Amino acid sequence: MAKSSAQFVCQDCGSVTLKWAGKCEACGAWNSITEEAAREEVPKGLSGGKGKKIEFVGLSGSSAPLPRMMTRLSELDRVCGGGLVPGSCLLVGGDPGIGKSTLLLQAAARLSADAVVAYISGEEAVDQVRMRAVRLGHAQAKVALASATSLRDILASLDQPDCPQVVVIDSIQTVYADNIESAPGTVSQVRACAAELIRLAKRRGFVLFLVGHVTKEGTIAGPRVLEHMVDTVLYFEGDRGHQFRILRATKNRFGATDEIGVFEMTEGGLAEVANPSALFLAERRGNVSGSCVFAGMEGTRPMLVEIQALVAPSTLSSPRRAVVGWDTNRLSMVMAVLDARCGLALSGNDVYLNVAGGLRIAEPAADLAVAAALVSSASDIPVPADMVVFGEIGLSGEVRAVAQADTRLKEAAKLGFAQALVPARPRKDKGNAGGGVGSSLSIRSVGHLQDVLELFRPD
Ligand SMILES: Nc1ncnc2c1ncn2[C@@H]1O[C@H](COP(=O)(O)OP(=O)(O)OP(=O)(O)O)[C@@H](O)[C@H]1O
Ligand SMILES: [Mg+2]
Ligand SMILES: [Zn+2]
Missing domain, CATH: 3.40.50.300 (P-loop containing nucleotide triphosphate hydrolases)
Structure with missing residues (x-):
């Protein structure tokens, strides 16, 4: 039996090291490594011993379906x-x-x-x-x-x-x-x-x-x-x-x-x-530049959230990028596409992006809403308060179709929105079949990010 000695364990991810360190190599957490008594090792050389033979069965055998208990929450x-x-x-x-x-x-x-x-x-x-x-x-x-x-x-x-x-x-x-x-x-x-x-x-x-x-x-x-x-x-x-x-x-x-x-x-x-959409939009003030409502999906549920952007001239040599609720790299990508494909350079500005209410969005479908919020803030022209936006942006600036467009539009209509800014070509999949729901919304389809900039041209 091995005797127990000390080892160093990251309390965050559980990885074991031989020496103490300020930062865990495995997960990158700081000050998470502490000394613990080592567990006894498993004795080696088990193969060839007297194990019991396991019974194998076919995949197709019958097992009762797992009954579920409902919490009623x-x-x-x-x-x-x-x-x-x-x-x-x-x-x-x-x-x-x-x-x-x-x-x-x-x-x-x-x-x-x-x-x-x-x-x-x-x-x-x-x-x-x-x-x-x-x-x-x-x-x-x-x-x-x-x-x-x-x-x-x-x-x-x-x-x-x-x-x-x-x-x-x-x-x-x-x-x-x-x-x-x-x-x-x-x-x-x-x-x-x-x-x-x-x-x-x-x-x-x-x-x-x-x-x-x-x-x-x-x-x-x-x-x-x-x-x-x-x-x-x-x-x-x-x-x-x-x-x-x-x-x-x-x-x-x-x-x-x-x-x-x-x-x-x-x-x-x-x-x-x-009805989470109503909750997430409860504190929204209409007709403010830099604010845009994204029609998103969380699993099977549509969810409308407000995306807020603030583009402000920077005095710093490397301007600030602060993102809450979205992926920072994705923001950099959208800004690079705006710069390279549409000639809208934001690199000299501080850029703040916030998904209002504290929700975290992981969908690429939010690209177009983020772009609209950025362009709106930069031009100081509001996105119409009754408009929802969704669409993925490709590296050449093209606006790509996203899944479940109909479900998103239906939710927007239900909450009283009147317009939608959407990708030009709908994707052929479940949830995009009808097109009938669009009838209550006026649809503006865009094929390229440049078309979005046109909407925010001062005239
Ligand atoms: N009287 C109260 N009225 C309204 N909200 C309350 C009240 N008392 C507690 N809360 C809410 O409940 C929260 C604490 O909830 P709870 O104790 O379930 O959290 P927890 O995650 O179990 O916390 P912990 O990590 O301490 O175990 C508080 O932060 C507060 O928001
Ligand atoms: Mg508790
Ligand atoms: Zn770790």
Whole structure:
């Protein structure tokens, strides 16, 4: 048996190094490496030993379809791929104070209507959780509540024939295994505790929610250390300055990962937002230059968001580029195309780009809206307040068709928009079939970015 010695582990990504370093080579995080007791190595030379023979079966055999449990928080169910799969483990990550405990307590309370649910908090005393339950209006819910941190105790309590169907552990960083030397929250502890809990969940068939804190300092292990071990990874994100929160799946073994759930943080807890576009556009002021409404898609859902650009003369030798909610490289690309293909040089200006409300957009379909916002700000001519924009921009300045144009237009019409700036040739795919929805909107199609500049020519 190898004796345990020290090793250095990045608390962010879990990679192991021999020496301490200020920066992790694997993930680039700073100050995330700490010393931990090394785990015992697996004894070598297992092959040729007395293993049991595995039974192989055909792919086509019959297995009952996985029944799903509905939390009845429809935004959460959607992100999970249509409810919870028994025996699966979901990791819920997010910044401190973003609302992870609130979300899971609400889900637990709703689930408890027809399932046995246990909520184990290692962070808060029972009284604190009860106070939250009162504020959320779930004081009467039949949730079994406990405050515990010892893995041994938790496993002993859950490993029963009448174990709960859903277990919430808030948070995995507070749970500790007493047979491991490292402090609670370190990579070795978090990994070992999660592995034991997941194994039990699979064996007993309960749904396991693990809360994982996102930390910048690296004093405790982050959720990334666990991402490969769990079935589903959900991130709960949002901007402190805004009341809405977005739940995003970054990994899901039982569903797509492009759906998002939108919630609003209120006095009485998290409220589901059925119509996110209306929320994202709520604070928009019409007829301001540099503002443009992008008709985007998040998974199967259309979502309208405001993109704001500010182009201002710079006094700096290397002008500022500040981007919130979009990809900085994508902005550079759009600006380069505006410069090289349309003769609009913005390089001597500070450029700020902001997706209003704190949403993060990953779609290339936002290119045209970003370009319109930039050109509008540079020319100080507003994009019409009742216009939505979408389209991808190619390197030669051509405006390319994007998927699901009809769905986007339909959403825009529903929210009272009257015009749309769209790519000239629609793409032939699902969601672009009809063309009938355009009837209520006046469509301006553009084939090249130059056509967009024409719209903002002062005359
Ligand atoms: N009385 C209240 N009224 C309105 N909102 C509240 C109230 N109390 C708490 N909140 C909201 O709930 C948030 C905290 O939620 P919660 O404790 O669920 O977050 P968390 O992600 O679990 O935090 P932690 O990382 O500390 O565990 C606060 O940031 C605040 O927005
Ligand atoms: Mg919490
Ligand atoms: Zn790392």
